[in-house]
Amino acid sequence: MNPSTSHDPKHDPLQPFAEALRERVPSKEALLAEAKALSKKRRNKQKASCAGLLTLALAGGLWHLDPAWRSEDIQVAIGQRQEVRLQDGSRVALNSGSHLRIEWRLRSRQLELLDGEALFTVVHADKPFIVRSQGVRVRDIGTVFNLRSDARGVDVGVIEGSVEVSNKHTAPRLLQAGKQLRATAERVGSVEATNAAALTAWQHGKLRFDGRPLSEVVRDLQHYRRASIQVADGRTGELRLSGEFDSEGVEALIDMLPRILPVSLLRASDGSVVLSRTR
Structure with a gap:
């Protein structure tokens, strides 16, 4: 090699x-x-x-x-009423000047009444039906109920079935048919008796007052007019009014008050009204 x-x-x-x-x-x-x-x-x-x-x-x-992934606002003009049918078949009747927000959520059916008055006729479903207003929460338990929300708070009245009323400070309170209460974000008031005719009078264009303080009457009338109505002082607000009146004739009712009660009426150029006790 x-x-x-x-x-x-x-x-x-x-x-x-x-x-x-x-x-x-x-x-x-x-x-x-x-x-x-x-x-x-x-x-x-x-x-x-x-x-x-x-x-x-x-x-x-x-x-x-349970976030809201969509919402819709419905505002009713002064002097008008409107009925809304929800996707689940539930119905909401809205009174004059009302503002309602409908929310689409994953786990619940929720609405918010920002102002005004509404009658809820709820269809039973797996998802709970909840209405919020001013920090007050109303949970439906298969029922028909009325809500009115304004500066006084939230008035809840039940026509059929029952609801639970609560806020952040109180446990849910059961409210059954023929009962009503007033609630705010801080407290839930006492339960009082009511009836369907009183709660639904507004749907028939009627205003019903049964010895109601004038301060309360004025709040109700305010839902039907843009310009303000005021009572001059506490003594004036303590006067009481009874009767049934046409909600489309609010201006006529205001003009009639001095003939029904011991009050004077002052109208300003902007349409606002001040009521003062005369004796």
Whole structure:
């Protein structure tokens, strides 16, 4: 054997075996490339898994929080009434000057009466039916109920079935048919007797007062006119009014008050009215 060619790879008898081995065993570079690809694949898979878990967590959180994903405002003009039918078949009758917000939520049917008066006829469903107003929460238990919301607070009266009335400071109070109460964000008042005729008189264009203090009467009349009506002082507000009147004739009723009660009437150029006791 020629010494000069003893280490020549071309004449190495093991060369074919080395080349076959290299074909079967990946090179260092190939192993590194494969390891990087595998790591990237695992990272992508972990990211996808984390993203899926995050999506599920967010969905679960949204379901628990019950956010409103859509809302619609309905405002009724002074002197008008309007009836709204909800998607579940429930109905809301709105009185003059009322402002209602309808909310679409995941877990509940919720509305907010921002101002005015509304009669709710609720269809039973799996999702609870809740009406909010001025920090007061009214939860329906398959019923027909009336809400009036103004500066005095929220008056809740039940015609059929029952509701639960609550705020942040009090536990839910059960209110059954033929009963009413007044609530605010701070307190829930005592339960009093009422009847369907009194609660629904406004739907028939009537105003019914049974010995109602003039301060309360004025608040009711305010729903039917833009310009303000005021009583001059507490003594004037203590006067009481009884009778049934046409809600479309509020101006005529105001002009009639000095003939019914010991009050004087002062009208300003902007339409506002001030009532003062005369004796």
